[in-house]
Amino acid sequence: MTPETALKPSTSRALNGVHGVHLMPHSPFSFQEIKQGDFNLSCYGAFNFRGDPRLNVQKVWQQRPACLRPINCCLNGDRSLAERVVNVLTSLPFIFLGINAPRKNLSCKLYANSLIGVGVASSLYHASRGKLKKYLRWADYTMIATATVCLSRALRNENPKLLMAASALCLPVQPLMVSAVHTGLMEVAFAKRAFQDPDLRMAHNVHKMSSLLGAALFxxxxxxxxxxxxxxGWHLAAAVGVGTCNKLLE
Incomplete structure (x- = not known):
């Protein structure tokens, strides 16, 4: 039985005279059939009469707040073959910096390896095409955030455990926020060290200029x-800034 045939004309006339009964000329609810396998489900309006928990969970997940959503990746770059090649080539310095970074302890080793990961992820992203490019862009941002966390830990072993745990949880969904927090911690540590050690002031000045240029290009x-x-250009400016940060780990 369908909503269109549920009330026959004779039934409508009979009910129309009953006190307290008012028949609407049109139903406020829409009718839609959704086919799932061998079953036809009748759905009225926005109501789910079956109460399927999977549909409810999916609806809640789609309405989750922005802080729990992955980044909205920008895919505007690599419009030509020349730009694609240049972007891949300018990603390689991060691999070189990671190979030559100090490895005097476990934290430094993790940071050095994360730099290599940044170069690899960036190269793969710029060399990719199609739907894969979206996921590799997420991997690129996440690897950058991982490197900032590792650098922050290598520079300051006394970082609060709660901060590191929160960074690990937010890393997959908000890598840009994690990068901003730990980059700020690194900048503070670099400025303090440069103020105390005159030998680091030149490296710090180069770092500040490259960071400002990199932010403008970004x-x-x-x-x-x-x-x-x-x-x-942002790749090159960031590589110079990373190279000066390695001076802090020597």
């Missing part, structure tokens, strides 16, 4: 996606 790359080679 914003410009997102603001002017049609402009080629901005992302490659």
């Amino acid at each position: 914003i410009a790359d997102d603001t002017f996606p049609e402009t080629p080679f901005l992302h490659a």
Whole structure:
């Protein structure tokens, strides 16, 4: 039986005279059939009469807050073969920096290996195409965030355990936020060390200039996606900044 045939004309006339009964000319609920396998489910409006827990969980998951959603990856780069090649080539310095980074303890080794991971993830992202590129972009951002966490731990072993645990939990879904927090901790540690050690002041000045240039290029790359080679310039500026950070671990 369907909603259209549920109330026949004779039944409607009979009910129309009953006190307290008011028949609507049109039902406020829409009718829709959803086929699942060999069964036809009748759904009225937005109500789920079956009470399928899987559908309820899926609805809740789709309405989760933005803080629990992965980053919305920008896929504007690599518009030409030349830009793709340049972006891959400018990702390789991070592998070189990771290989030559100090490895005097476990924290330093983890940071050095994470730098190699940054170069590999960035190279794979820029060399990829299609749907795979979206997932590799997420891996690229996540690997960058991992490197900042490892550097923060290598510079300051006294970091609160709660901060490190929260960073590990947020890493897969909010890598940019994790990168910002631990980059800030690194900048504070670098400034303090440079103030105490005159030999680090030159490296710190180069680091500040490269960081400002890298931030400007990062914003410009997102603001002017049609402009080629901005992302490659950000790679080079970031590589210079990372190279100066290695001075802190020597």
